[in-house]
Amino acid sequence: xxxxxxxxxLAAMFVFAGCSQKPKEEAKPAExxxxxAAAPAATGDVIKIGVAGAHSGDLASYGLPxxxxxxxxxxxxxxxxxxxxxKVELVVVDDVCKPEVAVSSANKLxxxxxxxxxxxxxxxxxxxxxxxxxxxxxxVMSPSATSPELTKSGEYPNFFRTIAPDDSQARLxxxxxxxxxxxxxxxIIHDKGDYGKGLAEFAKGFAxxxxxxxxxxxxxxxxxxxxxxxxxxxxxxxxxxxxxxxxYHPEAAKIVTLLAxxxxxxxxxxxxxxxxxTFIKVAGQYAEGVYATGPKDVSKxxxxxxxxxxxxxxxxxxxxxxxxxxxxxxxxxxxxIEKAGSTDYDKLTNxxxxxxxxxPIGKIKxxxxxxxxGAEFSVYQVKNGxxxxxx
Amino acid sequence: MDYFLELFLGGLTRGSIYALIALGxxxxxxxxxxxxxxxxxxxxxxxxxxxxxxxxxxxxxLNSIAILVIATAAAIVYSSAxxxxxxxxxxxxxxxxxxLSPLISAIGMSIFLQNYVLLAQTSxxxxxxxxxxxxxxxxxxxxxxxxxxxxxxxxxxIVMVLLTLFIKFTNIGKAMRATAQDxxxxxxxxxxxxxxxxxxxxxxxxxxALGGVLIANHIGQINFYIGFIAGIKAFTAxxxxxxxxxxxxxxxxLILGWTESFATGYVSSDYEDVFAxxxxxxxxxxxxxxxxxxxxxxxx
Numbered sequence: 001x002x003x004x005x006x007x008x009x010l011a012a013m014f015v016f017a018g019c020s021q022k023p024k025e026e027a028k029p030a031e032x033x034x035x036x037a038a039a040p041a042a043t044g045d046v047i048k049i050g051v052a053g054a055h056s057g058d059l060a061s062y063g064l065p066x067x068x069x070x071x072x073x074x075x076x077x078x079x080x081x082x083x084x085x086x087k088v089e090l091v092v093v094d095d096v097c098k099p100e101v102a103v104s105s106a107n108k109l110x111x112x113x114x115x116x117x118x119x120x121x122x123x124x125x126x127x128x129x130x131x132x133x134x135x136x137x138x139x140v141m142s143p144s145a146t147s148p149e150l151t152k153s154g155e156y157p158n159f160f161r162t163i164a165p166d167d168s169q170a171r172l173x174x175x176x177x178x179x180x181x182x183x184x185x186x187x188i189i190h191d192k193g194d195y196g197k198g199l200a201e202f203a204k205g206f207a208x209x210x211x212x213x214x215x216x217x218x219x220x221x222x223x224x225x226x227x228x229x230x231x232x233x234x235x236x237x238x239x240x241x242x243x244x245x246x247x248y249h250p251e252a253a254k255i256v257t258l259l260a261x262x263x264x265x266x267x268x269x270x271x272x273x274x275x276x277x278t279f280i281k282v283a284g285q286y287a288e289g290v291y292a293t294g295p296k297d298v299s300k301x302x303x304x305x306x307x308x309x310x311x312x313x314x315x316x317x318x319x320x321x322x323x324x325x326x327x328x329x330x331x332x333x334x335x336x337i338e339k340a341g342s343t344d345y346d347k348l349t350n351x352x353x354x355x356x357x358x359x360p361i362g363k364i365k366x367x368x369x370x371x372x373x374g375a376e377f378s379v380y381q382v383k384n385g386x387x388x389x390x391x
Numbered sequence: 392m393d394y395f396l397e398l399f400l401g402g403l404t405r406g407s408i409y410a411l412i413a414l415g416x417x418x419x420x421x422x423x424x425x426x427x428x429x430x431x432x433x434x435x436x437x438x439x440x441x442x443x444x445x446x447x448x449x450x451x452x453l454n455s456i457a458i459l460v461i462a463t464a465a466a467i468v469y470s471s472a473x474x475x476x477x478x479x480x481x482x483x484x485x486x487x488x489x490x491l492s493p494l495i496s497a498i499g500m501s502i503f504l505q506n507y508v509l510l511a512q513t514s515x516x517x518x519x520x521x522x523x524x525x526x527x528x529x530x531x532x533x534x535x536x537x538x539x540x541x542x543x544x545x546x547x548x549i550v551m552v553l554l555t556l557f558i559k560f561t562n563i564g565k566a567m568r569a570t571a572q573d574x575x576x577x578x579x580x581x582x583x584x585x586x587x588x589x590x591x592x593x594x595x596x597x598x599x600a601l602g603g604v605l606i607a608n609h610i611g612q613i614n615f616y617i618g619f620i621a622g623i624k625a626f627t628a629x630x631x632x633x634x635x636x637x638x639x640x641x642x643x644x645l646i647l648g649w650t651e652s653f654a655t656g657y658v659s660s661d662y663e664d665v666f667a668x669x670x671x672x673x674x675x676x677x678x679x680x681x682x683x684x685x686x687x688x689x690x691x
Contacts, residue, residue: 253612
């Protein structure tokens with residue numbers, strides 16, 4: 001009897017712990033069929049650009065849209081006569097998002113004499129492959145690797161990206177609270193997950209470095225709990241003027257509702273995990289006035305409309321994740337080759353850093369470290385039941 | 392002092408929420424010695440039923456009290472049907488099997504029902520309407536204790552008292568106790584054991600549905616997974632209080648709610664679950680049958 005009970009409790013706890021872990025990726029031999037399809041041509045009369053990322057396995061949905069984006073851009077360039085009088089050719093390699101496979105994919109691209117690489121998709125795989133590319137002096141541009149280290153560490157001078165790094169939301173949130181809302185005391189709350197806690201840690205770091213904001217509370221909550229009134233009371237007790245929340249919308253909706261019900265006048269600032277229409281539907285009237293950061297609105301950008309339309313015409317569906325970022329990266333690479341008038345590494349990277357290019361995510365160029373200037377996040381606020389970009 | 396009172400009330404609400412689900416757990420366990428892991432899913436199905444009925448009635452333009460009553464009634468009927476069916480399909484054929492078999496069957500049922508709702512409905516969170524109105528007399532204190540919370544706490548207490556009386560004084564209640572003591576003997580003296588067990592599951596599922604409506608109303612959102620998380624905590628509460636004991640489930644749930652609330656308030660919410668489960672381990676070490684549970688004597 002006693003044993004059965006203990007067993008059941010233990011079993012319940014293990015089931016609980018097991019759920020919070022991500023399923024392990026399965027090992028799969030990596031060789032993209034597309035790589036073989038690319039016809040070998042003598043170097044000299046074509047410009048080869050590598051496309052690397054997860055094209056099979058459970059993260060394929062993050063990598064395949066970038067291949068499609070690259071194909072569209074290359075096709076339109078080749079239809080207009082190519083780059084510097086040469087045809088552009090893609091060399092596609094699959095890294096299944098695994099660091100160890102990424103290194104051999106990188107070696108393959110180097111041996112194919114590509115002049116630049118679009119990829120990789122995952123931060124870990126990208127980091128692993130960067131050494132190979134640096135030794136071969138090949139610029140790499142990722143549409144999706146958001147690890148701050150890739151640019152901030154300065155270890156990868158040949159790395160560029162068309163997506164804002166993970167810490168930029170935290171930076172923006174802290175700046176917004178300090179400079180626009182002009183508040184002094186904040187509570188930082190997160191959901192203990194990779195995304196939410198990561199963001200909260202960056203925010204804490206920035207606030208401590210700035211010395212303009214006092215962090216009166218820093219805590220993690222348990223996602224999915226039935227009630228958050230204790231943490232809300234604690235926020236009240238701490239005297240915080242704003243809550244910076246790192247996490248997703250279900251918990252945010254519960255906390256925002258409680259804050260309103262307890263008649264607390266506290267601003268709520270969160271991230272793009274909360275910038276979701278479900279949040280407004282669930283929190284209803286209590287969502288009004290909530291701030292959330294999210295990628296800049298590109299739905300009116302003519303290039304974005306054109307890129308999306310191309311995909312819809314060819315495949316009959318909306319493009320997948322990071323499609324526009326990959327499209328942007330490909331435009332940036334080809335534009336830089338054209339502006340530099342050469343595929344030489346130094347001229348090419350210089351062009352990437354100095355020449356503006358019109359892309360689906362707006363007019364961009366790259367800073368010293370490789371982050372795109374112009375690919376930042378914006379602050380949105382819920383007004384009358386919709387998220388409106390705050391100027 | 393205010394802070395303490397607020398945490399106390401927060402813990403009371405949280406505990407009552409756990410108790411509403413724990414009551415069903417403990418009742419089924421008391422009669423058939425089965426940990427019904429699908430109980431959380433019955434609760435979730437109750438919440439979904441209430442949401443669907445409430446949405447339809449809102450379109451028809453009924454007032455909120457009528458919607459609350461009809462939606463709750465529908466949820467109870469629907470969930471009871473599920474509870475009844477689950478017992479017939481997954482537990483009854485295993486009644487004489489080793490103890491572990493129905494336990495595994497229950498876990499299977501839980502996973503099945505979750506995925507069924509996921510496929511039949513959606514994986515997204517759905518907003519749940521606030522059906523319980525704000526009472527005018529609660530207005531001065533609504534910032535520390537809302538009307539919905541009052542309803543949850545009082546419902547839990549009323550249900551606990553009614554259930555205890557039901558089991559003590561009604562005929563079917565007596566039959567339940569007899570079945571709990573010795574199934575074969577109960578059968579021999581003419582108790583329809585199958586019927587008693589069905590009634591137990593129907594009552595347990597009704598409580599889960601009632602909990603589903605009240606809790607979803609409090610939280611404001613539901614999805615297919617809510618039953619699992621709430622179920623784990625309710626199960627913990629039932630074990631803490633002594634599984635099989637009805638006042639024990641409520642006591643265990645309240646202690647769990649207060650532990651979590653005060654741990655968050657005075658230590659850190661990061662350690663909320665750590666405190667809750669550490670307390671469980673401690674209590675089980677000193678009182679292996681739970682706070683109000685009776686240590687079982689082996690029949691030789």
